[in-house]
Amino acid sequence: MEKRKNTKYVGKRLFWHKKEIKEVVGLLVEAKTDTEVELIFDRILTTREINDVARRYKVLKMIEEGKSYADIMTETGMSSSVICRLSAKCGYGFQKSSGLRKPRSKGASSRKRTIKYKGVKVR
Template sequence: MQIDKLKGRELDDLFDGILSLETKEDCYKFFDDICTSNELVALKQRFQVAKLIDEGKTYSKVQEKTGASSATVSRVKRCLDYGSEGYRTVLDRIK
């Protein structure tokens, strides 16, 4: 896991903060404060890429619908196939 290098109290604090959010409005407010617009766009795009790949869409269709680069689509696909199951956990929970 690439995140192992970052583990520690500070990251735990961040995750505890995220887990304390109760509504979408809480999320909008928190992420508006903590992320730049570009960071939010990147996160949103990666998640949409993951959803479309999970739906069986082709790389070209995913790129067309999201505007993501082929590198981003490949990276997300690699995470879905060989990653830490983070995308899979969330995608399964929102179905």
């Protein structure tokens, strides 16, 4: 099986091209208007890929809002395995785990939760 020159595989998984990803992120950061970002997406991604990114983002927002997997599946058309994978990657919610939003400060409304496993307090 012939491999492309710059493509690296670890097992059967494609190894990310970190240099190229950094360049694309740099292009997006340098874009000054929404139109410039749209042009970059339009040239790099197909319409389907753009819609998939948007649907995945919508799934992350719905997970953060506390929606059920059934509601998310119905509204977005994504499979439960994709929803589960996205949820696992962003366990604290997308905005919190990415640093886009600061977690709530502890105040009077916060409460300490205890977790029990088979009758034993874990936390």
